[in-house]
Amino acid sequence: MTLFDDKDARFRNLFGKAAVFVLFAVVGIGAVFVWSGVKKGAFTATSPIYFVADSGQDLNEGMPVKFSGFKIGKLNTLALDEQGHVQVEVGIETKYLKLIRQDAVMSLKKEGVIGDGILEISRGAEGKPVLAAGDKVRFERASGLEQAVVDVKNRILPLLDDIHQTLQDPDGDVRQTLKNLRELSAGMRVTQQRLDSVLKKADANLDHDVEPMLRSLKKSAANAESLTGRLDYQLPELLKKADTSMEALRAATQTINDAVQHTAPQLPAMIDETRDTLGKSRKLIGDTQQTLDTLNSHWPLKRDVQPETGPVRMDSHD
């Protein structure tokens, strides 16, 4: 069926015009492919660098290699050698090789607390030669959150066991000190009762019972002498044991402090990052809800059904 009049001046050279249009489209698509390739680094010269890892855990083909926070390459291949080690090849953009020295270290890290794994290469010492294509670098795994938690656990659990044992051991310093203190307290109470008794008798029978009073005083003096002897004997020992206990507690406190200090530098960053992630999630949910609300308010998505407002249903047989 002929829709257009061939004699119409506007449709002359229609084939030529269509061909130009198609040509522009093809050129445009090609340009997009080329641009994508450039952006993805398909035309960037890279140099292979190698390292050996103890295991392939957390290492993936394509994972980025970063230097000072910039992506300068990616992991190309992973292969298991005859010794069971993992031979890894990374491709680093050739123009950046001059910035890295041969003693540089490739570290496997996490981007944030729960982020993807990345490889980060250090600069190396200034006096060392520049890294060349095909060189090998040293590899290490940076300790992540899990390792930090395990470290803290490994340090704190023995401490808790020690403290528990120290407190529970019937022959231990703490129990012995408490026992001695209890005995001392009981002795002092007996002495006090006796002195009270003496004073009472002295007060009541001052005129009539001087002799019994003197006897009682003599006895009290003997008791006091005995008590002094016990104190002379026990106090140095008690003080020594108390000192030992305090030293043990001080050592335990220091170890806990060390463990906390070891973990503390990571905590603010973790908390900030978690708070940031939560904030972003909350904002995303809010934005999504707002978008849905806005869409719902417009035709053809607008819902004409009014929200239910009265009490929920319940009949006489519920």
Place this chain on the structure above:
Amino acid sequence: MTKFSAAVFKLVLMMIAGLLAACGSAPVARQPLAIEQARAADRDARKALGEGELQFAQQQFARALALQRSLDDTAAAATSMINLATVTHRLHDDAEALTWLDGILLEQEGIYPQQAKLAAAFRKAVILTDLARLAEADSALQSAEKLCAGQCALSAGIGALRARLLLLNGDAEGALILAQRVSKQEKSDKAERANAVRIVAAAEEKLARPAPALQHYLEALEMDKALGLGVRIGEDLNGMARVSAQLGMDREATEYARRAVLANGSQSGQLP
């Protein structure tokens, strides 16, 4: 361009213009945050209730209630209290449910609307009837009847509940007459009419008239099936099994009893 092409072109233009005009409608004005949050909590609670998530519905109704109280929206707060009572009743915590309803009924300052008091009194009567506290249920139902005066949306439910109470108190004749009246109200709630028909059947059964009782149980069963009310389908089938046995229809009685067991077992999660 042919006439056909021109017509198609014009049609497309008109459609685009129509779509643009429709999209140009004014957006819904945003409310202050607390009001939006209260509405969202209420909406989430109703959705959860519809999906059987009773615990979550309870939490969300409580959240909505707190927000409504903070906004001095007493009418909405009363609705949330009634909803909380209903959810709590479904969670089988009837003491707590009655406490929520009493929060409305015992309020002396008259801050809650009459409609809320009516709904609260009715629901309290239903819960007390379920608990077999018939005297207290009667008192609560009288309050509802007084507030409704026969002209409210709950009148069918109140009538059906009154008939149920009469039957439970042994007045089968009175229950039959009242339930028949409710069951014939075409404009009333379908579930309440089904309840009324079931009460008619039970009253007939109590009056030792198994044949009409069976007919009414069958009618109630059809209505409950149409409404998709599993528990009541089980009750209907049990009634049918009882009256079929009285009529000497042992095979049918066995079949109805078996179906009732399956229906009730499914409700309590016992499969197969």
